[in-house]
Amino acid sequence: xxxxKTDRRDFQLIFCYLPCDLQHYWQCFTIVVTFVSDTSGEVxxxxxxxxxxxxxxxxxxxxxxxxxxxxxxPHNVEVLTExxxxxxxxxxxxxxxxxxxxxxxxHPGHTQALTNRxxxxxxxxxxxxxxxxxxxxxxxxxxxxPLNSAALRRIKxxxxxxxxxxxxxxxxxxxxxxxTRAILETRMAVGGKSIVEHNEVIGMDEAMKYLNNTLMDRIxxxxxxxxxxxxxxxxxxxxxxxxxxxxxxxxxxxRHIPPHPIEVENKMVxxxxxxxxxxxxxxxxxxxxxxxxxxxxxxxxxVDGNGRTARLLMNLILMQAGFPPVTIKLEERHEYYEALVxxxxxxxxxxxxxxxxxxxxxxxxxxxxxxxxxxxxxxxxSSLDDGKVIIIN
Amino acid sequence: xxxxKTDRRDFQLIFCYLPCDLQHYWQCFTIVVTFVSDTSGEVxxxxxxxxxxxxxxxxxxxxxxxxxxxxxxPHNVEVLTExxxxxxxxxxxxxxxxxxxxxxxxHPGHTQALTNRxxxxxxxxxxxxxxxxxxxxxxxxxxxxPLNSAALRRIKxxxxxxxxxxxxxxxxxxxxxxxTRAILETRMAVGGKSIVEHNEVIGMDEAMKYLNNTLMDRIxxxxxxxxxxxxxxxxxxxxxxxxxxxxxxxxxxxRHIPPHPIEVENKMVxxxxxxxxxxxxxxxxxxxxxxxxxxxxxxxxxVDGNGRTARLLMNLILMQAGFPPVTIKLEERHEYYEALVxxxxxxxxxxxxxxxxxxxxxxxxxxxxxxxxxxxxxxxxSSLDDGKVIIIN
Numbered sequence: 001x002x003x004x005k006t007d008r009r010d011f012q013l014i015f016c017y018l019p020c021d022l023q024h025y026w027q028c029f030t031i032v033v034t035f036v037s038d039t040s041g042e043v044x045x046x047x048x049x050x051x052x053x054x055x056x057x058x059x060x061x062x063x064x065x066x067x068x069x070x071x072x073x074p075h076n077v078e079v080l081t082e083x084x085x086x087x088x089x090x091x092x093x094x095x096x097x098x099x100x101x102x103x104x105x106x107h108p109g110h111t112q113a114l115t116n117r118x119x120x121x122x123x124x125x126x127x128x129x130x131x132x133x134x135x136x137x138x139x140x141x142x143x144x145x146p147l148n149s150a151a152l153r154r155i156k157x158x159x160x161x162x163x164x165x166x167x168x169x170x171x172x173x174x175x176x177x178x179x180t181r182a183i184l185e186t187r188m189a190v191g192g193k194s195i196v197e198h199n200e201v202i203g204m205d206e207a208m209k210y211l212n213n214t215l216m217d218r219i220x221x222x223x224x225x226x227x228x229x230x231x232x233x234x235x236x237x238x239x240x241x242x243x244x245x246x247x248x249x250x251x252x253x254x255r256h257i258p259p260h261p262i263e264v265e266n267k268m269v270x271x272x273x274x275x276x277x278x279x280x281x282x283x284x285x286x287x288x289x290x291x292x293x294x295x296x297x298x299x300x301x302x303v304d305g306n307g308r309t310a311r312l313l314m315n316l317i318l319m320q321a322g323f324p325p326v327t328i329k330l331e332e333r334h335e336y337y338e339a340l341v342x343x344x345x346x347x348x349x350x351x352x353x354x355x356x357x358x359x360x361x362x363x364x365x366x367x368x369x370x371x372x373x374x375x376x377x378x379x380x381x382s383s384l385d386d387g388k389v390i391i392i393n
Numbered sequence: 394x395x396x397x398k399t400d401r402r403d404f405q406l407i408f409c410y411l412p413c414d415l416q417h418y419w420q421c422f423t424i425v426v427t428f429v430s431d432t433s434g435e436v437x438x439x440x441x442x443x444x445x446x447x448x449x450x451x452x453x454x455x456x457x458x459x460x461x462x463x464x465x466x467p468h469n470v471e472v473l474t475e476x477x478x479x480x481x482x483x484x485x486x487x488x489x490x491x492x493x494x495x496x497x498x499x500h501p502g503h504t505q506a507l508t509n510r511x512x513x514x515x516x517x518x519x520x521x522x523x524x525x526x527x528x529x530x531x532x533x534x535x536x537x538x539p540l541n542s543a544a545l546r547r548i549k550x551x552x553x554x555x556x557x558x559x560x561x562x563x564x565x566x567x568x569x570x571x572x573t574r575a576i577l578e579t580r581m582a583v584g585g586k587s588i589v590e591h592n593e594v595i596g597m598d599e600a601m602k603y604l605n606n607t608l609m610d611r612i613x614x615x616x617x618x619x620x621x622x623x624x625x626x627x628x629x630x631x632x633x634x635x636x637x638x639x640x641x642x643x644x645x646x647x648r649h650i651p652p653h654p655i656e657v658e659n660k661m662v663x664x665x666x667x668x669x670x671x672x673x674x675x676x677x678x679x680x681x682x683x684x685x686x687x688x689x690x691x692x693x694x695x696v697d698g699n700g701r702t703a704r705l706l707m708n709l710i711l712m713q714a715g716f717p718p719v720t721i722k723l724e725e726r727h728e729y730y731e732a733l734v735x736x737x738x739x740x741x742x743x744x745x746x747x748x749x750x751x752x753x754x755x756x757x758x759x760x761x762x763x764x765x766x767x768x769x770x771x772x773x774x775s776s777l778d779d780g781k782v783i784i785i786n
Contacts (some may be wrong), residue, residue: 032643048546072510118617154396184589187587187589188584188586188587188588189582189583189584189585189586189587190582190583190584191581191582191583191585191589192581192584193581193582194580194581194582195576195580195581195582195588195592195595196580198582198588198591199588199592199630202588232633232634233633235591236633237630237631237633238628238630240621240625240629240630240636241625241626243633255470273586297779
């Protein structure tokens, strides 16, 4: 099949209109792409050379060769499995587990990947358990701070502006943190900035007030209507005719093609069932919040404002579990999108890890702010090493 | 009853919650107020003196005395009728007719007012007929201008900005015509102006585009949904949660108390029936448009944006009859509100006259703009004398 040119976009455009299950398509599609690809010779050569470098202890060169092979064929099961084994040797169980998971998404019965994953999964789960325990302890510390503490009120207020600034900036809003704050305090326009950007700030303010004043006080499950009401506020001032309504057109999010518009309503009903399922409610709140976020942006039910709505839904779940609202920073955008891409490829764990890291960082910031005469610097780094290298005793 | 203090506001607050017909209340209420008023002595004295001045030819003094009496008791039937007769002597049939109409609203069987009105009504109707004919001729002249005329396209574009500026300025928006234009052309914010004011501009733009691109092309009657869709755009960016929805609270518009919120939906159904009734469709388009405007602001179905929506509905009707969109200017605000107050008092004719004047002025501006080498100045004044003085041969 060497020499046959294929354009992934063409496949996606054709498949997205077929009324069947998306994940299944993704598998078929990636197998087809892999099969007809004309890069197979180069990939095989890279893999062969990587093995040789690895056996000679030239790990840097081996890494480059594995990554080159994966760049050519990101869904090549052999490369994924072998690179996973290589990462295991470096004690990077998290990334290794991700490689096996990705391989198994493409080829669910792949024996080597299955066997390898039996090794990595318990380690990853143990790491997660420990990390969640660390974060829960920090949350419990914060809960002990009296609600009338002036320092707590201040950090809450600051975090409010901070959140609105970052959640909009991630989507391309160019207003600075200071300008965002001025808009919220004065409702006056900043000359030279677009009106839409102002309305994004006002919309987020209304959506967050709705979360704090209405949804947080309500007892009971999260409903589709709650998500619609959040979106109605997020996008209300920017696109009043789209706000609170499902999209009626196909949308494209990078390589991800969300469900066809006629499927959106059913997908949202399924999502809502999951949100209130025993399975979801038995997860750690961070897992629950992160997966809810991922599932919502996967469906991408709205023409715009999906990310902002998903981050608010994530925070609704976290806040209901006693966490402060968690900010995903503009500087973390690349990492955030990468984790979402990995989730689209079948492994949601890196995204859960990412949300956990943001939760911990937010907690550190709160705890630092309420501490009297703090002895350390402003917490910029996570207390754990982001799970890149785990050594389990 | 002299000496009993009455507060009109108290009456209105009580009456507005009674589930009956509003106009009937107005009559009862004004009779009650007149009856229990402690100003009756002063009014009687003023009226007596006015008659004396009138008989001695001291017309300026008589005018002042009549107006003083009316200021004390605006709904005193005797004063209204006598002042009407005085105005007839001055050939001001339009205003005289208004006095009789007002008297008959308070006391529908008043013999003198009825007799007098038999004299003024035909004159007023004849004046209206002549005025509408003049305006129709100007419209027909404008229709003959080729649609591809560069001058016509220019004045249409200018009038578009002009309309948005004035319709917002009337409601208190402080953006200048230049700023309004810049916002529409660039979508960038004007520093130091409120975000709401920007959104009022954007909303009007969307509502007018909806009129021009959707409603004008549609065949068939005007429906309630059309009015809701206009409002949804007018208020969409400012108050997305209220836009396109009826109010759920009581509102107050100066002295006018619109229907109780639970009555709004029925009143709108009745209004819609009238909009498509033979009676309405047999009116001159200017009468039809003006009365539609008046009826909508009387119901005041929305919490905000009623005036802007009513002016757009008025223009939809005018445009369907071949008129250009008519601007009511900021400078005309007082006259506009006065005419609406007169309509609330039972006489819609002054408001129809006001709309006719604005229509003629708009036509004059268009005709001036498309004229090659115009010989006269920019038309600031109506070609007729606003109906203040009519002499019918």
